Each structure stands twice: as C-alpha cells, then as structure tokens.
Amino acid sequence: MRKSESKMEETKEKNISKTVTWRYSTALLLIALLATSAFFVLHTALKESESTAYVVNISGKQRMLSQHIAHDIYKLHHFYLDHSRSYEEIARIKEGLKQRSLEMLEANTILSSATLADGTRIELSERMRKLYFGETNLAQRVKQYNTFATEALGARDFLATKAVVAKIAKHSETLLFDLNRAVLQYQKEGEEKIKQIKIYETVIWLVTLFTLMLEVLFIFAPMTRKIVELSDAKNQLLESLQQKVELRTLYLKEANQKLQEMAYHDPLTGLNNRLSLESDVEFLLEQYKSHHAPFGVLMIDIDYFKNINDTYGHDFGDMVLEELATLLQKSFRDTDKIYRTGGEEFVVLLNRIGYENTLLAAHNMLKAVRNHIFIKDENEVKLTVSCGLYHSKMDDEMDYKDILKAVDVALYEAKESGRDMVRIYSSGQPSEEDYNQVKSYRIAFSDASLKHIESIDRSFEELCGYPITKFLSQELSFEEIVHPEDQEMLQDIRSSKLDTIRLVCADDRVMIFRFATSSSPHRFVLEFQSVLSLANFVREKMLLHSFNAMMHNSDDYIYFKDKNHLFTAASDTLLDITSIKQIQELIGKSDYEIFDRYYADSYYKLEKDVLSGKKELSQEIQKIQTKDGKTRFIDNRKYPIKDKDGNIIGLFGIARECKKE
Numbered sequence: 001m002r003k004s005e006s007k008m009e010e011t012k013e014k015n016i017s018k019t020v021t022w023r024y025s026t027a028l029l030l031i032a033l034l035a036t037s038a039f040f041v042l043h044t045a046l047k048e049s050e051s052t053a054y055v056v057n058i059s060g061k062q063r064m065l066s067q068h069i070a071h072d073i074y075k076l077h078h079f080y081l082d083h084s085r086s087y088e089e090i091a092r093i094k095e096g097l098k099q100r101s102l103e104m105l106e107a108n109t110i111l112s113s114a115t116l117a118d119g120t121r122i123e124l125s126e127r128m129r130k131l132y133f134g135e136t137n138l139a140q141r142v143k144q145y146n147t148f149a150t151e152a153l154g155a156r157d158f159l160a161t162k163a164v165v166a167k168i169a170k171h172s173e174t175l176l177f178d179l180n181r182a183v184l185q186y187q188k189e190g191e192e193k194i195k196q197i198k199i200y201e202t203v204i205w206l207v208t209l210f211t212l213m214l215e216v217l218f219i220f221a222p223m224t225r226k227i228v229e230l231s232d233a234k235n236q237l238l239e240s241l242q243q244k245v246e247l248r249t250l251y252l253k254e255a256n257q258k259l260q261e262m263a264y265h266d267p268l269t270g271l272n273n274r275l276s277l278e279s280d281v282e283f284l285l286e287q288y289k290s291h292h293a294p295f296g297v298l299m300i301d302i303d304y305f306k307n308i309n310d311t312y313g314h315d316f317g318d319m320v321l322e323e324l325a326t327l328l329q330k331s332f333r334d335t336d337k338i339y340r341t342g343g344e345e346f347v348v349l350l351n352r353i354g355y356e357n358t359l360l361a362a363h364n365m366l367k368a369v370r371n372h373i374f375i376k377d378e379n380e381v382k383l384t385v386s387c388g389l390y391h392s393k394m395d396d397e398m399d400y401k402d403i404l405k406a407v408d409v410a411l412y413e414a415k416e417s418g419r420d421m422v423r424i425y426s427s428g429q430p431s432e433e434d435y436n437q438v439k440s441y442r443i444a445f446s447d448a449s450l451k452h453i454e455s456i457d458r459s460f461e462e463l464c465g466y467p468i469t470k471f472l473s474q475e476l477s478f479e480e481i482v483h484p485e486d487q488e489m490l491q492d493i494r495s496s497k498l499d500t501i502r503l504v505c506a507d508d509r510v511m512i513f514r515f516a517t518s519s520s521p522h523r524f525v526l527e528f529q530s531v532l533s534l535a536n537f538v539r540e541k542m543l544l545h546s547f548n549a550m551m552h553n554s555d556d557y558i559y560f561k562d563k564n565h566l567f568t569a570a571s572d573t574l575l576d577i578t579s580i581k582q583i584q585e586l587i588g589k590s591d592y593e594i595f596d597r598y599y600a601d602s603y604y605k606l607e608k609d610v611l612s613g614k615k616e617l618s619q620e621i622q623k624i625q626t627k628d629g630k631t632r633f634i635d636n637r638k639y640p641i642k643d644k645d646g647n648i649i650g651l652f653g654i655a656r657e658c659k660k661e
Contacts, residue, residue: 023223027215034211035248038204052190053273054116059186060274061342062107063179065100066145067405070172071412072097073152077161082588094153101149104142111182112139125189131182138178145175158582187275208248266340268318269325274341280349281400287351288392295351296358299388299407300328300365302344303419312379319376320383327372331365347407355391362387362422370420384420386411394425441528443471443478448524450478450490463530465506483510485601500564500611502604510592510600512565557634557655560641563611563648565590565604576626599624603636610638610651621658633658 076093110116112132114124124132132139148167155161266273272280287293302308302324309317321344328338332348339347350358366387374381388411390403398406406425414423441460446452453471461468470476479490483502502510513528557577559570567586578594580586591600599622606618618638625631634655641650 019223019226023219027219030211030215031244031248034208038208052186052193053275055111055122056183056186056190057274057342058107058110059179059183062104062111062142063176063183065104065107066172066176066179068100069097069104069145069149070168072100073148073161073164073168076152076155077158077165080155080158080161081585097149098153101146105146108139108142125185127185128182128189131178131185136178138182141171141175141178145171190275269322269340271325271346272337272339274339277339277341277347278400278404280337281403284349284351284392285400285403293352294354294392295349296353296355296361296392297390297403297407298348298350298358298362298365299411300346300348300385301411301415303384303386303415305344308381308383312376312381316376316379316381320374320381323374324369327368328365331368332361355393358389358391359422359424362389366420366422386414386419387422388412388414388425389422390425443526443528445478445524445526450524453478454523460528464503464511483601485605500608508597510597512590512592514564559586559653560650561607561653562650565607565611568650577624606636606638607651610640611648613640613648616640622655
C-alpha cells in the first residue's frame, strides 16, 4: 500500500511539475512577446523621430540657404557696382553662391521626394504634399529660385545682376514665408509624432500591467495553490520571475527617457538642438519686456571647417565638434544655454547679463578656442571661430526671428571681415570697433617731428606705390607725400585723435585716409585706414537719411556724403558733369575717383570746413564743364548732417547754376 501511495505521490508530483512547467512557460512566453512587441514599437517610433528631426534640420537649412543665396546675389550686385572689388572677390562670392544653390536643390530633392540621403523613405503628410506640389507648389518654386542663382553666376556686369536682383526681390520674401511654413509644419508633425510615442508608452505600460494582472489571476495564483508542497527553491523561482518582470518595466522607462532626450538634443555633441531654440529666445524676450532682464545672443561658426574635414577626414571633424562643444560649455556660465544649430554652427543664449559682460564672454571664448589644440591620431590642429553678437539693449522692438537674423548677419560680417573676431549687430552708425577691424597701415617715427621713419607696413607700398626702402633710407619723407593743402595738419597732428588727411600716391593719385595716433617717449605711431575701405560700414545709415530727403526731379546738383568724404547718394543731374553712366557708381567713392584733382581739391576744402564743425554753411561759386563741353558756373553749398545727439555724421550738398559774379 505504501508502494501504491508512493507511486501516487510521485505521479502527483509529476503532474504538478508538468502543470507548473506549462504555466511558467506560458507566463514567460507572454512576457517575451510583450517585451519584443514593445521593442519593435519603440524602435520604429524612434527611427521615425530621428527621420523627422533630420527632415526638420534639412528644411531649416533650405530656409537659411534661400536667404544666403539672396544675400550673395545682392552682394555680387554691389561688388559689380563697386569697381574697386577684385575679380578674386567676385569669384569667391560666385563659388559660395554656387555651393549654396546646389545644397538648396539637394535639400529640395530630399524634401519633395520624401527620400533621405541614405535611401530611407518617409511618408509625406497631405498638408506637406499640398505645400510642395499643390497650389503653393513649393518644390517648383525652389527650382525656379535657384535659376536666379544660375543667372547671377552667369552675370558679368552690374546691369545683368540688377535684373537678377529684381527677380530675387520679387520672389525672395514669399518663398521665405512658404519655406518657413514648411519648417513649422515639419516641426508640428515632429511634435505630433512625439505625442504619438508618448501614447505608445502609455499603451505599452497599461498592456504590461494588464498582462501581469492576468498572469497573477490565471497563472500565478492557481500555480501557488498547487506548489504548496514544493520546496523553497520553487518559491525562489517565482520571486526571480517577478524580479525579471520589474526589470523589463525599468528598461521600458529608460528607453522612453532616452527617446525624449534624443528628440531635443544633438546626438553628436549632446547639446540642445534647434527644436527648442526659438521658444527659448521668445522666453528671454518675454523676460526682458516684463522684468527688464537683459540678455545676449551669440552665433558661432568654425572658420574653414570644410578644410578640416577635407584634410583630416570626417572622424577628425566630428572629434573637433565634440571637443568644441565641451570647450564652449567651459567658457560660459552653467545658466547659459548652448545649441548646435547645424553643421559647424552654434548658438549661445546668455540670460541676465549686461552688454559689456556679453562682449567680454565672447572675446574670452574666442581666445580659449584660439589657444586650444585639437589632437587625434597624432594629428594636431589649431583653429579659430567667428562670432556674431546681439544684446537686448541694442533694439527692444525686435522679435525672435529678427534677433536670429541680426546675429546671423553679424556672424556673416565677422566672416567677411577676416574671421577670428566678434562682430556686433547694431542698428545705428558703426562703432569704433568696426573701424578697428578694417585694414590698417602703420608708420612708426622716432618722435613727433615725423622726420625719421623707423618702420612702415609693406602693404603701404602696394597701396601708394612708394618703395619702403626710400622711406627707411630717408630719401623720401612722409611730409613729401602729404597733400600740399594738408601740410598744416602736420603741425598739430599729435593732438588729432581721429581725422582725415590726403596723401599723394606715386602715380599722382590722391587718396583720403582716416588716421589715429599713439606715442611713447621714443616713438610716435600713425595708423592709417583708407576711407574707401570704410564705405561699407557707413553706407546703410547714410542712405537712410539721404533717400528720405532726395529730390529726384530737381534740376540742381544734389548729393550726400559721409564724414569720410564718400558719396552715399546723389541726384541724376550729376551724370551731366561726371564720366559715370549710372548714379550708383558714385556710391562709396570720393571726388578724387570722379573728378580731376583740381576740382577734387576745391570740393575737399569746402567739405573739410563743414565736417570739422567750423562752419554751418560752406559756399563757393565754381566753374564746371558738362559732358557736352559747355562751361557753366554753379553756386556750390554744403551743409552738415547731424544725428539726434548733435554729432556730425555727414553732409548735404546742393549746387545751383548761376551767373558768374
């Protein structure tokens, strides 16, 4: 009988073991299916989110490129207008224009075909299809816009670029508006996908809880009743199973957190990306308007980064970006926010900071980058960055789009001015810092008598044509190249902080220079800047004053000049007494580039009296000769133009035909 009971007990244990094994296997299978499903759902959602972020970046880049193309065409137009520009400068602009046009077409192909660079297909929403191929027809308009760039690349003179500028002016604003709509729509769809992912997270979490509840009710509870007879080892097995379930749940939470971080952060550097930049700038604006909390915005771009990738490879370039991101984080405060907005471009938002400290922080950052050595695989590289700066004290009427555009323009000016520098956005006149960034020519004397030259910049020889050796050997003195009418300035030049002086070049050309002085017990230094090189800094401000007051239909000769004696605007009547064919050719030039030296000397003398503040009106009856060979007499009058603080910023001239007295 014992034998029979033992057999029955053995059979019962086997049945219990089979039941436990079956139930346990079923529970594990459900958990495995649930974990696998969660993995594939989240993996698919994450991949779609990455594609969306990439498309948003491409769309934003296309929007930025449209403005760069317009800016390049306008700049090319002005370069053809300014005959002092070299063919090399024009070629560089065209090369940049060509590159941006190709990049914009490539971006348009990706966005309109919904095919990424790696061949991945994305599903275009109905709204995006209408935007690209419907009534808005954005895809075709981008192609048409790039034909303007092609026309500009083929242009060879001012008139040809003028026609392209007209087209750009007609289409650029509407295209930018629709490109911006596309960016915002992609961002909106990206945000909707993120919301979808959060819904998936919630659903998976609920399904997990529901599945666990079912397992407890229909598997573990019955199994517990049947394994009362089993050993403690079997109970430990159940506890181990529960721990695995908790671990799977923890993995799901960590995956969700990682997904959210990747949506708002640059995967390479770990910095914030463009998705949150605009909203953060808007927040700073609100704080400034509500609580007068000052802030600064810096836009930073690595100089010649393409050369680094071409020379050392993209792996080295990625290392540079990562290391630069770390360097930027060390250069700014913990409360400042740093963004990688694309490629080698970064943006820094500095909250609750004054203008001077913002400028100091920017210069310290430039210095830190300049002194840093990037090392990888025995390759050592030193690089520089350019920086555009905006501060809230500069203009309180701007919105976040204006601010980002302004700081981008300032960055572009830093690039154009030689790189490795900070350029400051300003809505008014150029600052003295602007002048300091223009090419300077230094002449050092042994004392303030200006008799013995100790050193002179070699580039001065290229500019004025005099061999430097003649100055150093005292065969030629500085006094000999000063315009005869400016000789008196040499007597009190020590007290002149910033003024203009005329120098006569070796080929008898007259050039106007601004100069500043500095001295020590045994040294006196003159630092010169050609006023022609300063034209770009003052032109925009003076044009605003000039064209508001211009009398286009007047028979008089009307003109405007800046404080450096450079034309900023003029009436068409001046075409009758000059050799130029279009009035735009005057802009940025002095009388010495337009008239004979006799007339230019006369005009300069009158202007000097007005610009120095000696006279409120400078007047003289002068003889002129028209293009048809007729001689006339004009009453030439010059008046100072002053800003709201009473500072002279230029002059207004009007010449009226009169009878000789």
